Structures are given as structure tokens and as C-alpha cells.
Amino acid sequence: MTGANLAARTAPETPGQEVWRALCQNRGALLGLGAIVLIALVALLAPWLAPYHPHLTDNTVFLSPPAWQQGGSLAHVLGTDAIGRDILSRLMHGARLSLFIGLAVVAISMVAGVAIGMLAGYVRGVFEVAVMRAMDVILTLPSLLLAIVIVAILGPGLMNAMLAVAIVCLPHYVRITRAAVIAESGKDYVMAARLSGAGHLRLMLIEILPNCAAPLIVQASLGISTAILDAAALGFLGLGAQPPSPEWGTMLADAREFVVRAWWVVTFPGLAILITVLAFNLLGDGLRDALDPKLKR
Amino acid sequence: MLKFFLTRIGLIIPTFFGMTLLAFVLIRLVPGDPIETLAGERGIDAARHAALLHAYGLDQPLPTQYGIYILKVLHGDLGKSIITQTPVLDEFWALFPATIELALCAMVFALLLGIPAGILAAVKRNSVLDHGVMGAALTGYSMPIFWWGLLLILLFSVLLDWTPVSGRIAVTYFIEPRTGFLLVDSLLSDEPGAFRSVLAHLILPTIVLGTNPLAVVARMTRSAMLEVMGEDYVRTARAKGLPSWRVLGVHALRNALIPVVTVIGLQTGVLFTGAILTETIFSWPGVGKWLIEAIARRDYPVLQGGMLLLGGVVMGVNVLVDVTYGWINPRIRTGSA
Numbered sequence: 001m002t003g004a005n006l007a008a009r010t011a012p013e014t015p016g017q018e019v020w021r022a023l024c025q026n027r028g029a030l031l032g033l034g035a036i037v038l039i040a041l042v043a044l045l046a047p048w049l050a051p052y053h054p055h056l057t058d059n060t061v062f063l064s065p066p067a068w069q070q071g072g073s074l075a076h077v078l079g080t081d082a083i084g085r086d087i088l089s090r091l092m093h094g095a096r097l098s099l100f101i102g103l104a105v106v107a108i109s110m111v112a113g114v115a116i117g118m119l120a121g122y123v124r125g126v127f128e129v130a131v132m133r134a135m136d137v138i139l140t141l142p143s144l145l146l147a148i149v150i151v152a153i154l155g156p157g158l159m160n161a162m163l164a165v166a167i168v169c170l171p172h173y174v175r176i177t178r179a180a181v182i183a184e185s186g187k188d189y190v191m192a193a194r195l196s197g198a199g200h201l202r203l204m205l206i207e208i209l210p211n212c213a214a215p216l217i218v219q220a221s222l223g224i225s226t227a228i229l230d231a232a233a234l235g236f237l238g239l240g241a242q243p244p245s246p247e248w249g250t251m252l253a254d255a256r257e258f259v260v261r262a263w264w265v266v267t268f269p270g271l272a273i274l275i276t277v278l279a280f281n282l283l284g285d286g287l288r289d290a291l292d293p294k295l296k297r
Numbered sequence: 298m299l300k301f302f303l304t305r306i307g308l309i310i311p312t313f314f315g316m317t318l319l320a321f322v323l324i325r326l327v328p329g330d331p332i333e334t335l336a337g338e339r340g341i342d343a344a345r346h347a348a349l350l351h352a353y354g355l356d357q358p359l360p361t362q363y364g365i366y367i368l369k370v371l372h373g374d375l376g377k378s379i380i381t382q383t384p385v386l387d388e389f390w391a392l393f394p395a396t397i398e399l400a401l402c403a404m405v406f407a408l409l410l411g412i413p414a415g416i417l418a419a420v421k422r423n424s425v426l427d428h429g430v431m432g433a434a435l436t437g438y439s440m441p442i443f444w445w446g447l448l449l450i451l452l453f454s455v456l457l458d459w460t461p462v463s464g465r466i467a468v469t470y471f472i473e474p475r476t477g478f479l480l481v482d483s484l485l486s487d488e489p490g491a492f493r494s495v496l497a498h499l500i501l502p503t504i505v506l507g508t509n510p511l512a513v514v515a516r517m518t519r520s521a522m523l524e525v526m527g528e529d530y531v532r533t534a535r536a537k538g539l540p541s542w543r544v545l546g547v548h549a550l551r552n553a554l555i556p557v558v559t560v561i562g563l564q565t566g567v568l569f570t571g572a573i574l575t576e577t578i579f580s581w582p583g584v585g586k587w588l589i590e591a592i593a594r595r596d597y598p599v600l601q602g603g604m605l606l607l608g609g610v611v612m613g614v615n616v617l618v619d620v621t622y623g624w625i626n627p628r629i630r631t632g633s634a
Contacts, residue, residue, distance in 0.1 A: 140312055144573055259450060
């Protein structure tokens with residue numbers, strides 16, 4: 001064995017490698033990650049994978065059942081809806097919307113939440129008190145209720161629904177960041193950076209922020225599932241994405257009246273929501289165990 | 298204890314004022330002013346518009362308007378519904394018992410199943426049973442309950458014809474409202490079969506609304522039990538030769554339930570969120586359905602008042618849980634008061 005080889009073997013793992021190794025030992029998390037990769041691939045390739053355009057109606061096949069049921073055909077594997085649109089194609093295109101909603105909502109609330117929380121934890125004083133009380137107000141109100149009121153005022157639509165969900169999710173990021181910043185600010189390495197003349201921005205963004213990353217990553221992965229679920233609920237109530245958008249919650253709202261006649265128009269969109277949300281929750285749970293050894297049992 | 302109680306009460310005052318401010322500001326973000334909203338699509342001429350603005354105090358500066366609003370709220374005046382012209386508070390109290398009844402049933406359902414499931418998973422840790430229970434719990438936690446409700450209707454109402462599809466009681470019964478809780482009122486009435494009908498109508502909404510809390514309670518009970526079972530006093534109890542049911546049921550469970558109490562409190566908001574969806578699916582005549590209908594009718598006073606009232610209820614329950622928590626666990630009381 002050469003010296004270089006030996007060094008490579010004994011070199012300590014980077015934090016990234018450590019988390020990855022812990023994640024690989026968690027079967028649930030791997031399953032979640034696998035499902036997410038699959039859904040992401042379907043979403044990316046939807047225009048090529050989907051057999052039909054999601055808005056294409058066909059007046060010869062209203063409410064045609066899935067292929068394996070009597071009366072179904074392989075032309076529409078998961079059947080068609082009340083105006084003859086192919087459900088499989090709509091679900092594939094809906095995956096794009098759901099992943100986009102999840103990522104965009106988390107991005108908006110995380111960026112805003114980290115900025116506000118960091119300022120609150122760094123500046124302290126009256127600003128901190130005001131911010132935290134405002135977050136308490138948002139947390140006290142039932143989340144969907146606040147989102148509904150916001151959308152009712154801004155007007156229904158996908159963008160407004162996403163904004164509403166992002167506002168509702170905001171307090172979690174603010175609280176986590178503020179707590180982490182306060183805990184880190186008192187540590188010696190921050191003092192050392194301050195003494196060597198680092199400015200406020202450098203202290204906040206380069207010294208402190210990276211050390212608050214772990215709880216934020218966990219919250220973000222769990223937050224994607226909350227965002228997808230809440231946006232779908234708004235869609236179901238008719239306040240989110242508007243028809244003919246193939247958003248899964250909106251599809252369910254359209255399908256409600258056919259629940260007695262056509263089980264498939266109701267079953268598949270909900271199953272898609274459940275699988276996606278479950279996958280992100282599995283990954284989030286796994287990440288939490290991997291990033292926080294204290295919680296590991 | 299009194300000091301602890303007063304501190305908790307003191308903490309909610311700013312939150313309450315924050316909530317009124319939010320309700321006040323949000324409603325002013327509606328495009329157009331309230332008079333135009335009141336007039337609807339018919340429109341209104343300029344002179345009458347100005348007169349009405351003055352009559353409702355809407356021509357005053359915003360801080361003055363907010364002051365008047367706060368005074369009214371503190372006197373229990375939350376305005377009137379634009380559509381029915383009934384005070385918002387009266388409408389709320391008429392519908393709230395239906396929501397409470399549903400929420401209580403859902404919570405009881407969650408506790409009755411969730412606590413035993415959590416204990417079982419903790420005792421049989423890492424067994425197939427543990428993985429099964431925790432897998433089911435995570436699925437329940439990830440469940441879009443509006444879809445879950447539709448599936449249950451499809452299975453139990455449409456295919457099996459076991460349960461009714463919607464409402465609180467069959468239309469053939471007339472129950473005189475005494476408490477507003479139909480489970481109680483139907484028992485007090487002389488109508489035979491009414492109680493059965495109420496129970497049958499409650500089953501599916503209870504399962505749908507209870508699914509999320511059930512998952513959270515099961516997960517929380519499991520982790521609390523695991524923590525407690527590693528404590529010295531549990532080992533001592535085992536070493537004394539106590540039977541294992543006594544060690545688990547009396548020594549471990551009592552302490553493990555402390556965090557579960559907090560979870561119950563935190564679930565109040567989740568229950569109201571779920572109630573909005575559950576009531577919409579099952580046409581349950583509660584405040585959730587009322588609020589959704591208010592959106593469709595652009596009834597902003599109802600939205601504003603309903604938000605404030607539900608937020609107030611959640612706040613009240615949180616204080617109650619805090620106080621209960623301090624009562625059953627003196628370490629909290631002395632630590633933070």
C-alpha cells in the first residue's frame with residue numbers, strides 16, 4: 001500500500017460525506033430519495049414521456065376507466081376524466097407543478113426567513129421583540145386559515161397561493177435561524193473573527209450562517225412536503241391553481257362530483273400527492289437523524 | 298403558580314393585538330374600499346359613496362380607524378355579515394359547537410389509537426410491528442386529508458353503504474338544540490334512533506380529521522416512551538421485581554405522557570385547519586364550511602371575524618396547555634416563571 005493511498009483512507013470524512021454515509025444506512029430515507037429522483041425525472045421529461053398533451057380533450061372517451069378494468073384501453077392507461085383528458089399525462093405534468101411549488105415556496109420562505117431571523121438574532125433589542133411577536137401571530141393562526149384569507153384577498157391563482165403558503169411557513173425559518181444565530185454569536189470563533197476586524201455582513205453571512213445550516217436543511221426538506229400539501233389543499237378548495245391546470249389538488253376538486261361514477265379520477269391525483277409528500281417526509285426524517293446525532297437512538 | 302399563570306396570560310396580550318392588527322390590515326388590502334364591496338357589481342354613485350364612507354368612519358385616518366376597530370372588538374362587536382346582516386359573533390356561536398364536537402371526537406380517536414400504538418412500537422422497538430406502526434404513522438402524517446375523505450366516502454358510503462355521506466344527522470329527525478352538541482342533544486330528545494344517526498354521521502369525519510393528530514400522537518408517544526424507559530427509576534422499578542405491565546403502565550407511561558399533553562395543545566391549530574377541509578368534504582355545518590362559503594360570497598367581515606375568533610380559541614387553548622403543563626410538571630413552572 002502506497003503512502004498516498006493510506007493517507008486517503010485515514011483522512012477524516014468531510015461533513016457532507018458523513019451525512020451521506022448516515023443517510024445510506026437509513027432505508028426509509030433512501031426510499032424517499034429514490035422516489036423523489038423518480039418524480040423529478042418524470043417532471044423534467046413530462047413533455048416527452050406523457051402520451052398526450054395535458055389539456056387535450058377527446059370527446060370519444062369521457063370517463064374511460066383504467067386499462068386493467070373492463071372497458072378500459074391501453075390508449076389511456078390510467079383512464080380519462082370527465083372531458084376526456086388523459087389522466088396519466090395530466091399527472092406527469094402535475095408533477096412539474098407540485099415540485100415547482102414545493103421548491104419555490106421553500107426558497108421564498110427560507111430566504112426571507114433566514115434574512116429576518118438572522119437580523120433579529122444579530123441586532124436583538126426592540127427589532128427582535130417585534131419580529132418574534134409578529135411570528136407568534138402567524139404561528140397562532142391555523143395555517144390553512146391564514147393562507148385562505150390571504151388568497152381570498154389577493155385573488156385565487158397559483159402564484160398567490162404559493163405566496164400565501166410561503167408567508168405561513170415563514171415563522172419556522174425565522175425562529176430556527178434566530179435561535180441558531182444567538183447560540184453561535186457567543187462562541188469564540190465569532191469573537192475571533194470580530195477581533196480580526198470582520199464587518200457585520202461578513203460575520204453574519206460567512207462566519208455564522210454556515211454553522212446554522214443543519215437545522216435549516218432539515219426544515220427545508222420537511223417544508224417542501226408541507227408546501228406541496230398546503231398548495232394542493234388550496235387547489236382543492238378552488239383557491240390555488242385554476243382549471244385547466246393539471247395541478248393535483250385542482251384535479252381532485254374537478255373530480256369530486258364524479259366520485260360515485262369514476263373512482264379513478266379521484267384516486268390517482270391523491271395517490272400522487274401522498275407519494276410525493278411521503279417521499280419528502282421520509283428524506284426529511286432521515287436528514288434530521290443524520291444531521292443531529294443527539295436525536296439518534 | 299399564580300405568577301406562572303399571570304406570566305402566560307401576559308404573553309398572549311401582544312399576540313392578540315398583533316392578530317387584530319393583521320385582521321385589520323389584511324381586510325384593507327382588498328382591492329377597492331368596503332363600500333364598493335358592499336355595493337357589489339351594481340356600483341354606487343359618488344355622493345352616496347362619500348356619505349357611506351363618512352357614516353362607517355372610513356374617511357378617518359387609519360390609526361383612528363384601527364382604534365375604533367379595537368374598541369369594537371373588545372366590546373364583542375365583530376361587525377355584521379354583508380350577506381345575512383347577522384352579527385358575525387352570533388353566526389360563529391351558532392356554528393362553533395358543530396366544529397368543537399367534530400374536533401373533540403377526532404382528538405379522542407387520535408388519543409385512543411395513538412397512545413397504545415406508540416407504546417407498542419416503543420416496547421417492541423425495531424421489530425416488524427414497530428416499523429409497521431411508524432410507517433403507518435408517517436403515511437398518516439403525509440396524508441392529504443381532503444383526498445382521504447373522498448376515498449373513505451367512496452369505500453364506506455358508496456361501495457358498502459355503511460355510513461351516510463354528509464351532514465350531522467339524517468334529515469328525518471328534528472332535534473331541539475339545547476347544548477349545540479348533537480351527541481348530547483339527541484340523547485336528551487325522545488326521538489328513537491336519533492343518537493345512532495348522529496354517531497353514524499360522525500364516524501367518517503372523525504377518522505378523516507383524526508388521522509393527522511393520530512400520526513403525531515403515535516410518533517410522540519413512541520419517542521417519549523423510549524426516552525423514559527432508559528431512565529434510572531424505570532430500571533429500579535424493574536429491579537424491584539415489578540411486573541412489566543406495572544413498570545410500563547404506571548412508572549413509564551405517566552412521565553411519557555407529559556410531552557404528549559403539549560402535542561395535544563399544539564394540534565388545536567392543526568385540527569381547525571383540518572376542520573376547514575373536512576367540513577367542506579362532508580358538508581358539516583361548522584365554522585370551517587362557513588368560512589369557505591364566506592370567500593365565495595366575498596363576505597369580508599365574516600372572514601375577518603372568523604380568523605380573529607379561531608385564532609383567539611387557539612391562543613386560549615395554548616395558554617390552557619401551558620398552565621396544565623406547569624401543573625403536572627413543576628420543573629417547568631419554577632424554571633421559566
